Amino acid sequence: MGTRKVAIITGGSQGIGAGLVEGYRELGYAVVANSRSIAPADSTEADLVTVAGDISDPEVAERVFATAIAKFGRVDTLVNNAGVFIAKPFVDYTQEDYDNALRVNLGGFFHVTQKAVAHMAERGSGHVVNVTTTLVENASSSVPSALASLTKGGLSSVVKSLAIEYASRGVRVNAVSPGIIKTPLHPEEAFDTYAALHPVGRMGEIDDIVRGVLYLEQAPFVTGEFLHVDGGQSAGA
Known part of the structure; x- marks a missing residue:
């Protein structure tokens, strides 16, 4: 088994x-990255492997985990970042919306996390981070988010449960709860509107979330924690 995390x-x-x-590569970690459409990694990048596929599929989850073990011999951290956010009035959600949110947000967590936690507990160390949303705890009249709350709320709820269940076996479990972040998911013409939803008066940057996750990664006495990286949304309007 290699020594690199x-x-x-x-x-x-x-x-x-x-x-x-x-962010993890800069921290010195080898990384196995997954998404449905992820491109093959450059063969010259010895610290990066990509696995394409829908992480909610148990077979893909198995392949992602098995690739990490085969290529690097271990798994130290799992960041459950895959997710969908569908903003509609509650009564307008379709069966397809519901199925998609449950499949990706919950199924995408469940299968790969089971495999990772079993491995981490056997090794006596590991870290799981769930990326959720501040809207789970602090709903906004400007952003209908019932389906996100139903599913990402599950990711939030399980954090403390798993943190306590596996604390004595060396596995930490935490969450980062972002505000609205400038990503390709959000059109630029909506940036001013989204910025106004945060007490600090701006949207978050991708690097804000990366810094939050890496803080938790390097905080060995922190488990069962929800780190709000949301421009003050969780503190109040």
């Missing part, structure tokens, strides 16, 4: 996920 990052092809891939 290894991180699995889901939803790693763009936006926050791509930022996390680079």
Whole structure:
């Protein structure tokens, strides 16, 4: 088994996920990155492997985890970043919207996290980070988010449960709760509107979330924690 630490990052092809891939590599980690459309890694990049596929599929989850073990011999960190956000009035959600949110936001967490936690507990160390949303705890009249709250709320709820269940076995579990971040998901023409939703008066940058996740990565006494990186949204309007 190699000595270099290894991180699995889901939803790693763009936006926050791509930022996390680079952040962990800069920290000295080898990275296994996954998303449905992720491009093959450059063969000259010895510290990066990509695995394309839908992480909510148990077979893809198995392939992502198995690739990390086969290539690097271990998994130290799992960042559950893959997710979908569908902003609609509650009564307008379709069955397809519902199925998609549950499949990606919850199924995409469940299968790969089971495999990673079993491995980490056996090794006696590891770290899981769930990327959620501040809207789970602090709803906004400007952003309808019931389906995100239903599913990302599950990712939030499980943090303390897993943190306590595996604390004695060396596995930490935390969450980062972002505000609205400048990513390809949001059109530029909406930036001013989104900025006004944060008490600090601006949207977050991808690097803000990366810094938050890497803080938790380097804080060995922190588990069961929700780090709000949301420009003050969680503190109040």
